[in-house]
Amino acid sequence: MLRKRHPLQPRYAPYLFLLPNLIIFGVFVLFPALYNFYLSLFRGSSVFSMDFVGLQNYQQLIYQEDLFWRAVKNTLVFVAGDVIATVVLSLAIAMLLNRPLRFRAFFRSAFFYPVLLSPVVVALIWKWILQYQYGALNAVLAQFGLQKVPWLLNTNWSMTWTVAINIWSSVGFYSLILIAGLQSIPSVLYEASAIDGASPREQFWNITLPMLMPTLLVVVILSLIRAFQSFDLIYVLTNGGPGTSTLLIVQYIFRNAFEFRQFGLAAAASFLLAVVLLILTGAQLYLGRRVNDAT
Amino acid sequence: MATDLVHSTPRAKSRGFFLARQGAEYPTLSDGLTYLSLIIGTFIMFAPVLWVALSSFKTPAELYHLPPSLLPASLTLTNYTEALQQFPFLVYLRNSIFVTTVSTILTLVINSMAAFALSKYRFRGRNALFMIILSTLVVPLSVIMIPVFLVVAKLNLTNSLLGLIIPPAATPTGVFLLRQYMLTIPDELIESARIDGASEWRIYWQIVLPLAKPAIAVLAIFSVMWRWNDLLWPLIVTNRSELFTLQIGLSSFQGDNLTQWQYILAMTVLSLVPMTAIFVFLQKYLVKGIATTGLNG
Numbered sequence: 001m002l003r004k005r006h007p008l009q010p011r012y013a014p015y016l017f018l019l020p021n022l023i024i025f026g027v028f029v030l031f032p033a034l035y036n037f038y039l040s041l042f043r044g045s046s047v048f049s050m051d052f053v054g055l056q057n058y059q060q061l062i063y064q065e066d067l068f069w070r071a072v073k074n075t076l077v078f079v080a081g082d083v084i085a086t087v088v089l090s091l092a093i094a095m096l097l098n099r100p101l102r103f104r105a106f107f108r109s110a111f112f113y114p115v116l117l118s119p120v121v122v123a124l125i126w127k128w129i130l131q132y133q134y135g136a137l138n139a140v141l142a143q144f145g146l147q148k149v150p151w152l153l154n155t156n157w158s159m160t161w162t163v164a165i166n167i168w169s170s171v172g173f174y175s176l177i178l179i180a181g182l183q184s185i186p187s188v189l190y191e192a193s194a195i196d197g198a199s200p201r202e203q204f205w206n207i208t209l210p211m212l213m214p215t216l217l218v219v220v221i222l223s224l225i226r227a228f229q230s231f232d233l234i235y236v237l238t239n240g241g242p243g244t245s246t247l248l249i250v251q252y253i254f255r256n257a258f259e260f261r262q263f264g265l266a267a268a269a270s271f272l273l274a275v276v277l278l279i280l281t282g283a284q285l286y287l288g289r290r291v292n293d294a295t
Numbered sequence: 296m297a298t299d300l301v302h303s304t305p306r307a308k309s310r311g312f313f314l315a316r317q318g319a320e321y322p323t324l325s326d327g328l329t330y331l332s333l334i335i336g337t338f339i340m341f342a343p344v345l346w347v348a349l350s351s352f353k354t355p356a357e358l359y360h361l362p363p364s365l366l367p368a369s370l371t372l373t374n375y376t377e378a379l380q381q382f383p384f385l386v387y388l389r390n391s392i393f394v395t396t397v398s399t400i401l402t403l404v405i406n407s408m409a410a411f412a413l414s415k416y417r418f419r420g421r422n423a424l425f426m427i428i429l430s431t432l433v434v435p436l437s438v439i440m441i442p443v444f445l446v447v448a449k450l451n452l453t454n455s456l457l458g459l460i461i462p463p464a465a466t467p468t469g470v471f472l473l474r475q476y477m478l479t480i481p482d483e484l485i486e487s488a489r490i491d492g493a494s495e496w497r498i499y500w501q502i503v504l505p506l507a508k509p510a511i512a513v514l515a516i517f518s519v520m521w522r523w524n525d526l527l528w529p530l531i532v533t534n535r536s537e538l539f540t541l542q543i544g545l546s547s548f549q550g551d552n553l554t555q556w557q558y559i560l561a562m563t564v565l566s567l568v569p570m571t572a573i574f575v576f577l578q579k580y581l582v583k584g585i586a587t588t589g590l591n592g
């Protein structure tokens with residue numbers, strides 16, 4: 001970093017360099033973030049003729065909107081399933097991929113491939129596999145003499161598949177973060193404990209897991225934040241259905257805003273979601289600092 | 296610290312599910328199980344995509360036949376040619392390529408300018424501005440889509456490719472990534488250039504930018520991926536089909552209409568191509584980006 005302003009350096013130069021980015025942030029992120037709360041206090045089917053209603057949108061959401069609570073409940077189920085399975089699976093995959101193996105580079109990239117695919121493409125790929133009449137999965141089941149299952153059209157299965165497919169498309173990303181974490185554990189710890197006769201299981205619980213905690217925490221919070229915002233994949237995979245069995249909160253907001261034109265109500269739900277995300281990010285910063293202090 | 300870890304007794308309940316299943320006491324068995332799980336994992340990751348690719352070459356008669364054949368009877372491209380005739384996929388494709396390219400160039404230029412200012416100048420409000428930029432990480436599009444839509448509408452950017460390109464170009468992750476990298480460029484280079492009479496713009500364009508190439512390459516690949524794969528933003532900004540990107544075009548076939556699957560499969564495969572090329576040729580940059588900064592995939 002430069003110690004002080006160089007005499008030849010124009011005073012305004014850095015501001016000019018920052019300007020394009022700041023204008024876009026200001027107009028398309030910061031202003032909308034504040035404007036959102038303001039909008040949530042109004043009601044009307046057209047954005048240009050809305051009436052001030054105070055906190056009535058929030059009241060309506062909490063006391064009258066069954067669908068809002070349905071979306072909240074679905075989101076919590078989705079988030080819980082997604083985060084728990086993501087942590088367990090990405091840790092398992094990262095530990096497998098961290099072993100000295102032949103073809104390790106190949107295996108590592110295999111798990112990473114779906115991460116690059118768009119949510120739309122991921123949804124369409126799985127829709128074809130889970131298709132009721134001609135899908136590959138049901139064809140395999142039929143070969144074994146089992147009953148076909150309408151996977152995505154059945155409320156018992158739709159959420160499970162939604163979570164599973166979301167994990168399929170993101171587990172490689174989290175494994176990568178965990179592999180980086182595993183590699184930063186000094187190998188001296190393993191060597192010393194092996195000399196002292198520690199079994200691999202003891203090494204896992206007493207070295208790997210504690211040393212990996214900061215990275216695991218990053219994975220938990222990142223996957224939490226992303227799960228709360230899930231939209232694209234489900235929009236194409238089930239569109240919230242069948243019924244409302246996979247309707248999540250962001251889609252609830254999207255529908256209310258752009259299909260039912262209830263901008264105020266949607267803005268109120270957005271604000272509540274933003275609060276949840278802010279708390280999670282705050283928790284990430286706080287816990288991250290505490291873990292860093294502790295180690 | 297190391298001795299602490301070694302001598303602490305393992306918890307009684309610690310049935311290390313993962314290691315136990317590996318048969319940790321028997322290295323050879325455990326290696327075998329590792330390979331087996333990795334091969335199964337690889338199959339789960341690749342097979343669905345491969346199946347869709349194979350299906351896309353099958354005739355409708357083959358597609359809607361039970362049990363399905365593994366390989367298409369012949370490599371016909373009918374699904375591809377017919378899909379291109381029946382749906383404006385070439386228009387979607389052109390829009391996607393245009394939006395991705397222009398938006399990525401814009402991202403690289405304005406993010407690197409901002410990163411240059413934040414890493415190589417000392418000025419009033421620098422830290423505050425950096426914090427403001429980082430704070431936008433906390434405000435994802437999904438929680439501000441209504442006001443953003445209204446802003447875009449007010450600026451007459453709805454249903455225009457500019458509306459798709461400009462707003463997402465200023466990425467906080469990009470500024471952060473480039474700033475961290477530029478901090479490692481020695482200040483002496485810049486000072487001596489200044490004494491030699493180089494303008495500030497020239498210092499940025501001819502000294503800092505070329506030196507920051509590795510970080511710019513990483514951001515370029517991420518930006519291509521973000522823009523090419525994006526759905527929510529184009530969905531909010533456009534509703535005219537001549538402005539659809541590939542992702543919206545594909546997503547509009549939500550109905551499980553059997554008569555269209557052969558086209559959906561063909562178009563899905565086409566839209567997979569760029570990402571698969573990145574996967575094959577540029578993967579190491581992505582891996583580096585994620586492992587070093589936790590950049591979102």
